[in-house]
Amino acid sequence: MLPLSLLTAAQNRPMLVELKNGETFNGHLVNCDNFMNITLREVFQTSPEGDRFWKLKECYIRGSTIKYLRIPDAILDVVKEEQTKVREAARGARGGATRGARGAGANTRGGGRGGARGGADRGRGARGRGRGG
Numbered sequence: 001m002l003p004l005s006l007l008t009a010a011q012n013r014p015m016l017v018e019l020k021n022g023e024t025f026n027g028h029l030v031n032c033d034n035f036m037n038i039t040l041r042e043v044f045q046t047s048p049e050g051d052r053f054w055k056l057k058e059c060y061i062r063g064s065t066i067k068y069l070r071i072p073d074a075i076l077d078v079v080k081e082e083q084t085k086v087r088e089a090a091r092g093a094r095g096g097a098t099r100g101a102r103g104a105g106a107n108t109r110g111g112g113r114g115g116a117r118g119g120a121d122r123g124r125g126a127r128g129r130g131r132g133g
Contacts (some may be wrong), residue, residue: 004073008031009079015040016070017061022048025059036063 010029013020017025027040043056 002037004032004034005074005083007036007038007069009082010071010075013072013075015072018070019061019065020067020069021065025061027056027059030058033063036066037061038063038066102110 011031012028014026015029015077017040024046025040025043027043029037030041032038038061039058040061041058043059045054046052046057087101
């Protein structure tokens with residue numbers, strides 16, 4: 001399961017974010033990007049010691065500072081189901097073709113594995129030498 005697809009599915013849902021410095025943020029996910037930078041709204045921030053609290057309307061957290069994210073289990077289940085559906089649809093779209101456009105016997109030059117020039121001298125020219133002639 002890809003983390004970014006999980007975060008995309010978790011938009012507008014509550015989550016807990018712990019930073020590498022020990023601070024925690026509890027809020028609703030507004031947005032995330034490819035660097036895992038996230039924006040939360042209705043946030044409760046807790047100090048690393050756990051003795052101070054702040055309520056924030058909205059905050060932005062840089063992805064490289066995040067230690068871990070806690071997301072509700074229901075979202076995990078939804079994402080798993082969606083990925084299963086996508087995989088099944090991809091299998092159905094492929095049909096029975098497994099060899100590609102050329103088919104089984106179309107390679108007549110012998111350039112593949114085990115062919116006339118496959119192995120150690122493959123791609124080195126007629127003299128069989130490496131770079132530099």
